[in-house]
Amino acid sequence: MxxxxxxxxxxxxxxxxxxxxxxxxxxxxxxxxxxxxxxxxxxxxxxxxGFINMHTHAAMTLMRGIGEDMYLKEWLEDKIWPVEQKLDDELVYWGTKLACLEMVKTGTTTFNDQYWRVPAAIKAVEEAGLRSVQPFVILDLLDLSKSSKIKEDCEALFQESKTWSDLHKFAIGIHSPYSVSEEMIVWGSEYARSRGLLLHIHLSETEWENSESIKKHGVSPTAYLDKLGVLGPEVIAAHSLWLSDSDIEILANKGVTVVHNINSNLKIASGFKFRYNEMRDAGINVTIGTDGCASSNNLDMLEAMKTAALVQKAWRYDPTSLPINELMKLSTTNGGKALGIKTGKIEEGxxxxxxxxxxxxxxxxxxxxxxxxxxxxxxxxxxxxxxxxxxxxxxxxxxxxxxxxxxxxxxxxxxxx
Amino acid sequence: MxxxxxxxxxxxxxxxxxxxxxxxxxxxxxxxxxxxxxxxxxxxxxxxxGFINMHTHAAMTLMRGIGEDMYLKEWLEDKIWPVEQKLDDELVYWGTKLACLEMVKTGTTTFNDQYWRVPAAIKAVEEAGLRSVQPFVILDLLDLSKSSKIKEDCEALFQESKTWSDLHKFAIGIHSPYSVSEEMIVWGSEYARSRGLLLHIHLSETEWENSESIKKHGVSPTAYLDKLGVLGPEVIAAHSLWLSDSDIEILANKGVTVVHNINSNLKIASGFKFRYNEMRDAGINVTIGTDGCASSNNLDMLEAMKTAALVQKAWRYDPTSLPINELMKLSTTNGGKALGIKTGKIEEGxxxxxxxxxxxxxxxxxxxxxxxxxxxxxxxxxxxxxxxxxxxxxxxxxxxxxxxxxxxxxxxxxxxx
Structure with missing residues (x-):
């Protein structure tokens, strides 16, 4: 004791x-x-x-400052993707160590990660003494030939996750509705639901994503995921920046948690009109994340909270939007609620x-x-x-x-x- | 030596x-x-x-956290104005000491102030060893009966300013086009110009200010000041958030310096579409300020720079807007240029x-x-x-x-x- x-x-x-x-x-x-x-x-x-960072890619600390003031397409194609090809276990381990150091220094005790080479990352997080949710990331770029390898790797990581300490949860990460085949989205969702796992997905981050979805599926990314039966209380949807009234109603009805990633959205210029009031009023559990350091440059939740409040007030032309007491909940209790972890309150028990x-x-x-x-x-x-x-x-x-x-x-x- | x-x-x-x-x-x-x-x-x-904070009200550190998440009218009427009635020299002295402490801690070495009880403030700034521009503030609330007292007080402070050390400049502050009578705006402008002083004014901070100006004068606040002959290279216009193309052309032609006060603008929800690209392209000398702590809560120029860049990228949907190298100039050399002080560069001399x-x-x-x-x-x-x-x-x-x-x-x- x-x-x-x-x-x-x-x-x-x-x-x-x-x-x-x-x-x-x-x-x-x-x-x-x-x-x-x-x-x-x-x-x-x-x-x-302790703050709960609900969406990040921890080891991307390695890419802090690698591409600045660039358009998304060039940033990804010229900077991020070529670099990610060179990652190995040692780099992910030290990148995650650096992320954990930064999270500790900035008061984050729990984070919801989404990155590659999870065993190397878990080692770093265990050493730092932080809590995390670590997913197996499904990203097939619509290439079904990869399915069986992905399924195998996922099962292997799930088995390995049983050796992790109680501070960590295994989850399923589905990169996004536009980058993963329908078959693998459904497979990942069923895999998560049947095993009681969280499901972490990027959703409606850009206007392009929405218009592509409508072109291809006739509906918004949210409605598409709903049609596939994916949405439920285990789902954590990052960004969720371009939601219609009807998308918000769907997410609220299905009990999905949304993560606001303000600094990343601003910096890449993905959008800024995060519909916080509408989501809150619909009963959605809204939380805050920093995203990875390649886009947001730091993992500072306090800074993310401030920017989220300022920008919400600004674009609504309403200084009473996102007041301090709501903001504190977003970065603490709402995160714990989403992850099913009794963290985020200073209370006995x-x-x-x-x-x-x-x-x-x-x-x-x-x-x-x-x-x-x-x-x-x-x-x-x-x-x-x-x-x-x-x-x-x-x-x-x-x-x-x-x-x-x-x-x-x-x-x-x-x-x- | x-x-x-x-x-x-x-x-x-x-x-x-x-x-x-x-x-x-x-x-x-x-x-x-x-x-x-x-x-x-x-x-x-x-x-x-060292950073140059181009628009602040230093002693308002005393009001940090006094009114949060409030509408502008209630914030001013219920919080700020009643409190300002109670200020005395001792409070302004310690409030300015606190401001200087914060500026030193956050790397600001020069600031362009606008507040009351300047002799008490100057004492604090001298002790801190910082540079400042300190104005006599003209604010008659359109009541001409105050004119002679204001003129006397201004002259007295100007005479006293001759005893200040070389680190400080005396200036004229005209609160704003809507709160000062035409007579006193013209008087202040002529007083400044004839003595080679800077003129520090709030300009087009809110949409309300613009529509009131059009109602009363038939033109924008910028065009109104231009008509009165006020605008020139000695003028430092804070906020300048609601400028038309024609306003920008006027300010550029007259060599006016503009101060972007992003955090204050966001928090009070005055607006966020600061037209940086258009001003830069027109040749306006754009600078950065924090505003006072009653609205922006801190005097942190690094934070103001980050928010300015992020929001500029966001509302334009262009991540290349306000790149790092331009941002550095805004907070250093451009400020020195505006104030006529050889500060803001690491160079011999x-x-x-x-x-x-x-x-x-x-x-x-x-x-x-x-x-x-x-x-x-x-x-x-x-x-x-x-x-x-x-x-x-x-x-x-x-x-x-x-x-x-x-x-x-x-x-x-x-x-x-």
Whole structure:
């Protein structure tokens, strides 16, 4: 039995002690006397749930800054795809190590990944002590000759996933409705549903994707997936930027979770009118992700939250859109709900995944509104200490092995260029 | 004669030494031998010019987080204006101290201010060692009975400004075309022009302002100011969000500088389609500002640069818009040009205003593209050391007196609530 005691942290404005036993928040009270294995002085520090990054491609940290200010087609064809051909296990391992380092530093404790070479990635995430959902990615580029190999590889990874620690879930990733054959979309969906797995898919990221779908299938990507019987509460749809009223109704009725990836959408100029209000009002579980570093350049959830709120207010010409309290839910509880993990709340019985925020600096001065300061004024360097699954993954901004990761990535990335 | 030597810093990708004599960059070379008063080891650190924040209301740091997610009218009437009535010299002094602390921490060395109680503000800026332009603000709310008092106060501040150090310029601030009487706009403009002063004005921040101007004057705010003979190369127009083609042509012809204040515009939902490409192509000197902390919550130029680039790409559906090299100019050289100060370049003979950037962290890994990492991946906590006018204002992220400023603001701001 492990124990960790946080003394005098500020929880929703009130100074409290938090006792963690094993991996859960055991007790929250004003003065807990307990001989814990480790005690942290939380005096003057606010406690917030660990962020849940609901859509990323972790190892793409390796491609940070590889193509800037470019059109999507040239960016993919000249920069991203040629580089991805050169990836090996060592690169994915160190790229994921770097991603985990960045997530810890920016207060993310759980992430929903979608990338290649999962066994190499899982090793990195286990070492970092973070939670993740790792999918087998189905991407056949409409070439059915690849089907049997894909099915075999998927089953092999599913079997291997049984050796992973409890911090990780295996999932099915279907790249997108336009890049995967109907047969394999249906196969992946049935594989996921019959085994109780999550299904992670890119959906309506671009206007082009919508018009292609209508050309080919006569309906929107959402309606197409619905027709194939794919949509359900296990589905996590990234981007979902170009949804009609009817698409929103379908996603709401099927209980699909949507991930807003604002920085990536803005930077590649895929679109910016994410229909948050309509989705929320329809009852869709909306969450936030950063996307991978090739497009969004960082994995900073706090930055993604700020940009999401600002742009939502702007394009609606309504400064009351996406207020702070809703924003916090999007990046914490809504993510946990989607992934079926009891993370995202500072409450007894919940997983001990949280951060301590240092407010003794200009960004939190004056301290009139903590959450406004956190989201609109500060940057993620205010995150001082991070706990995941009851274990300290960063204390006083120090992450063990940080320089080794940076040095190894700086040594290896040149293989990709 | 003061001297400061930076050894082995990275300047545009090349390791160089920088010798500062008094307040200027005296020499840049690969190996400078000089017995300087102070030597800084810049090994592995990039050098960039200090940012120039071209539109802010420094002491409004006091109102950080005071009104969130609100409509403009209620925000002003219920939050901002009542609070501003309670300001005194002590509050403006500490509010400006806090602003300067934040600017130093985020790499800004020069700012173009517009606020009340300038003598209290100047004292704070002098102590911080930053450069500023401080205006006398004309705001008569169309009440001509205030004219003679305003003229007297303006002249008194102008006389007092002669006692300021060389780091500061006196200017005329005209609040906006809609809040100041025609008589006082013309008077302020003539006062500025006859004395060689800059003129700082809010222009076309909202659609409402434009339609009111057309109702009252039959023309846009820009055309109205032009008709009054106000526009010229000394004019710095903040926001300039709702400009027609003809407005842009007028501003270009008159040599007016425009300040883009993206975060404030997004958050208050004033608009987001800042017509950067059209202004640049017309030859307008475009710059970047943060606005005050009441609306934008921070004074972080790096964040403003990132948001400006992302939103410009997004609303134009063109990821090549506002590329990194243009963005850097907007926040450095273009600002210096507007203010008539030789700051914003790392070149011999230019003012020694610069920052050293720590790249030994996740945000700069891999280091494929330094400026992409700086703007799109990092946050301002990468700014390690800041020099202004040849003096160190922050070293290793330590600013003298930091806690005293934070404590005093936290003690005093309650007087405003």
């Amino acid at each position: 492990r124990s960790l005691l946080i003394k005098n942290a500020i929880n929703e404005g009130k100074e409290e002690d938090i006792l963690v036993i094993d991996n859960k928040i055991h007790k929250i009270d004003s003065d807990i006397i307990y001989q814990a294995d480790k005690t942290i002085d939380g005096k003057g520090k606010w406690i917030i749930p 919940w997983l001990a995944d949280f951060s301590l925020i240092d407010i003794d600096n200009y960004a939190f001065t004056p301290n009139i509104n903590f959450y406004a300061n956190l989201i609109y004024s500060a940057n993620s360097s205010c995150i001082d200490t991070v706990i995941c699954d009851g274990k300290i993954v960063m204390e006083n901004r120090i992450v063990p092995g940080e320089l080794e990761t940076i040095n190894n990535v700086n040594r290896l990335y040149k293989k990709l260029l | 003061r001297s400061l030597l930076i050894k082995n810093a990275i300047n545009e990708g090349k390791e160089e030494d920088i010798l500062v004599i008094d307040n200027k960059i005296h020499k840049i070379d690969s190996d400078i031998i000089y017995q300087a008063d102070k030597t800084i080891d810049g090994k592995g650190k990039w050098i960039i010019p 230019w003012l020694a205003d610069f920052s050293l950037i720590d790249i030994d962290n996740y945000a700069f890994t891999p280091n494929i593209n330094f400026y992409a990492n700086l703007i799109y991946s990092a946050n301002s906590s990468c700014i390690d050391t800041v020099i202004c006018d040849g003096k160190i204002v922050m070293e290793n992220r330590i600013v003298p007196g930091e806690l005293e400023t934070i404590n005093n603001v936290n003690r005093l701001y309650k007087k405003l609530l």
